[in-house]
Amino acid sequence: MKPFIFNTTPSIRMGAGLLDELGDIAKSVCGDRVLVVTDPGMMATGIVKRAVACMEKAGVRATVFSEVQADPPEAVIHAAVAAAQGMSGVIGLGGGSSIDVAKLAALLATGTQSLSDVYGVGMAKGPRLPLIAVPTTAGTGSEVTPISIVTTGASEKMGVVSPMIIPDLALLDPELTRDLPAAVTAATGVDAMVHAIEAYASASPNNNPVSRALACEALRLMAPALERAVQVPHDMEARGDMLLGSLLAGQAFANSPVAAVHALAYPVGGHFKVPHGLSNALVLPHVIRFNAVTAPDAYARLGPIAFPELGGLETAQAAAGFADALAALSARCGLPSGLRAVGITADDVPLLARDAMNQTRLLVNNPRKVTEADARAIYTAAL
Incomplete structure (x- = not known):
């Protein structure tokens, strides 16, 4: 067996209704002055108010930063960092964007590095404030990943990738995903499945047996649960399977990184403001067909796990x-x-293909080399 590294969130707690225990959990992990990073949509649900009340009951003073946007720009990161000054810890409460912003707020509030210092792989050195992630979508897996994505300029995305920003604790409460709109449930669910698929097939030298096992279990859970969660929103078994599957897929790709699906999805989201999960869903089958020409084995193994009817082919x-x-x-x-x-x-298509080629951090992990001409052909097939 070749050597590998596997890092993940040190503590994971999952259970329906667990949000009501956030006060004591936050106090033990983050101290008594906590910044809650979230977005305006979450503010309208009542979940943030409930979380703050729970913390106040436990003697934790919670300040809410609610300016997170989808695909957060640098200005949002800077504002969150300013809000985190003087705090003893940070909680990301919401979808992947809120958790990504919380990671960087916890890192940069210590004042030892600036945002421009930490772009890339392994550039974030720390220290950082204590950090809890509470996902409210079953999609990004950000609660267990060392990655935060930022929109720079008008459309390009850059990543901060470092074990330093893996949260200290992930709190998963399936009830928090119950009222997600069907379209959000679907798009974020496919996003999580993409994480599992790309982690399993990744050409990364750190592709490892732990990530592959997690990816398989994630797909086994999510493939049958996604449609149920979309069609019967209050099916809590489906919601739980999706949330756990998303976490497992997050652990998988955090250590065996994603590839061309994400590389081609980023320009779609950046230029056309398409949600990240939907961008992934639109290019996913076409990237798999492209890759399967030279590297079909991984997809042939995954197929029957997700869709048993493919067994025996x-x-x-x-x-x-x-x-x-x-x-x-x-x-x-x-x-x-x-x-x-x-x-x-x-x-x-030419613009999208050119921009996709900038995602070298991701393309290097693809099981088949992607040229700009290949990217144009994949986008054209996806039209």
Whole structure:
């Protein structure tokens, strides 16, 4: 067995209704002056108010920063860092963007580094404030990853990748995902499945047996649960399976990094303001078909785990069937089936392909080399 590294969140707590224990948990991990990082949509749900009340009851003074945007720009990071000054800890409460902002607020509030210092892999050195992540979507897995994504300029995304920003504790309460709109449930769910798929097939030298095992279990849980969660929102078994699957997929790709699906999805989101999960869903089957030409084995193994009806097929058929089944699942969950549905035309393909080539951190992990011409062909197929 080749050497590998596996890092993850030191403490994970999961259970329905666990948010009501956040006060005591926050006090023990983050101290008595806590910044809660969230977004305006979460503020409207009542979940933030409930969390703050719970903390106040436990003697924790909670300040709320609610300016997070999807695909957060640098200005939001700077504002969150300013709000974290003088705090004893930070809690990210919301979707992946809120947790990503919380990670950087906890890191940069100590004043030892600036945002420009920490872009890239291994550049964040710390120290940081204590950090808790409370996800309210089953999608990004950010509660267990060493990654935070920031929008720089008008559309380009850059990553901060370092074990230093892995949260100290992840609190998973399936009840917090119960009232997600169907479209958000579907898009974030496919995003989580992409994490598992890309982690399993990753060409990263750190692709490892732990990540592959987690990826398989994540897909086994999520493939049947996603459609149920979309169609029956209060199916708490489905919600729990999706939330746990998302976490497992997050652990997988945190250590065996994602590749071309994400590389091609980022320009779609950056230029056309398409939510990240939906961007992934739109290009996923087409990237798998491209990769399967030279590297079908991983997809052939994953196919029957997610979709048992693919069992018994030979390798090429199973890999092709996996791509088709994923596309069909997205369609049944109500997601658009092509890039044209989100306003992208053939004229936009060259721009998207050029920008995708900038995602070298991701493309290096793809099991098949992607040229700019390949990216154009994948986008064209996805129209």
